[in-house]
Amino acid sequence: MKLTRNFYDRDTCQVARNLLGKYLVRVCNGLTLVLRITETEAYIGRMDKACHAYNYRRTQRTETMFAPPGTAYIYMIYGMHHCLNVVTEPEGEPSAVLIRSGQPRGDQDLLSRNRFGRAPDTMTPYQKKNFLNGPGKLCKALALTRAQDGISLLGEELFLCDRLEDISLVTPSEDLLPLDIRTGKRIGIDYAEEAVDFPWRYYIE
DNA sequence: TTCAGGATGTACT
DNA sequence: GTACATCCTGAAC
Numbered sequence: 001m002k003l004t005r006n007f008y009d010r011d012t013c014q015v016a017r018n019l020l021g022k023y024l025v026r027v028c029n030g031l032t033l034v035l036r037i038t039e040t041e042a043y044i045g046r047m048d049k050a051c052h053a054y055n056y057r058r059t060q061r062t063e064t065m066f067a068p069p070g071t072a073y074i075y076m077i078y079g080m081h082h083c084l085n086v087v088t089e090p091e092g093e094p095s096a097v098l099i100r101s102g103q104p105r106g107d108q109d110l111l112s113r114n115r116f117g118r119a120p121d122t123m124t125p126y127q128k129k130n131f132l133n134g135p136g137k138l139c140k141a142l143a144l145t146r147a148q149d150g151i152s153l154l155g156e157e158l159f160l161c162d163r164l165e166d167i168s169l170v171t172p173s174e175d176l177l178p179l180d181i182r183t184g185k186r187i188g189i190d191y192a193e194e195a196v197d198f199p200w201r202y203y204i205e
Numbered sequence: 206t207t208c209a210g211g212a213t214g215t216a217c218t
Numbered sequence: 219g220t221a222c223a224t225c226c227t228g229a230a231c
C-alpha cells in the first residue's frame with residue numbers, strides 16, 4: 001500500500017531503515033516513473049550538526065523540514081543538483097531522510113531520457129552502472145526540482161509504496177528476498193564535527 | 206579503476 | 219565572501 005503519514009511520523013533513523021526496498025513513484029505528465037530505494041541517510045535537526053536545520057535553525061530553505069511528516073524536502077546543492085528528502089517526525093521537529101540511490105523498476109524510458117537525454121537501449125555500460133546511484137542523479141531522472149519542494153508524499157504526484165502491485169506492476173521475486181541492511185557514516189558531511197561519525201547511512205547490497 | 210579538478214547558484218555569515 | 223547532504227570529465231595507472 002501507499003505509505004501513510006504514520007509511516008513518516010516516527011524516529012528518523014527507523015524511517016530511513018524502513019525506506020530501504022520501498023518504491024518511490026513519480027507521476028509526471030500522466031507517466032509513471034518508479035525506482036526501488038537502496039540507500040538513505042537520516043538527518044535530525046534537534047541534535048545533528050550535519051542537518052540544515054541543526055538546533056532548529058529556521059530559514060526559508062529549512063522551513064520545509066518543519067512541515068508535517070510525509071512532506072518532500074527538495075533543495076539545490078552545489079549550484080546544479082537537487083536532493084530529495086522525506087520529512088519525518090511530528091510537525092515542528094525538523095528532520096528528514098535523504099534518498100541517496102535506487103534501482104529502476106517498470107518502464108525505464110522516461111527515467112533514461114530525463115537522466116541522459118537518450119533511450120534506455122542506447123545507454124552505455126558506464127551509464128547503466130551510474131544510473132540512479134546518487135541523490136542528484138536520482139532527482140534528475142525523476143525530474144524533481146525545487147518546484148516540488150514542500151509537496152505532500154500522500155498525494156498522487158509523488159509518493160512511496162511497498163508493493164509494485166499498488167501501481168499495477170508486478171513485484172519481481174528478487175525484491176521479495178530478505179534485505180541485507182548495512183549501515184555506515186554519512187557521505188559528504190566532513191564539516192559536521194562529532195556528527196560525522198553517526199552511523200546514519202543505510203543501504204542494501 | 207581511481208583521482209583531481211571544475212562546474213555552478215543559493216543560502217547564509 | 220565562503221561553503222555546500224554532488225556529478226562529470228579526463229588523465230594516470
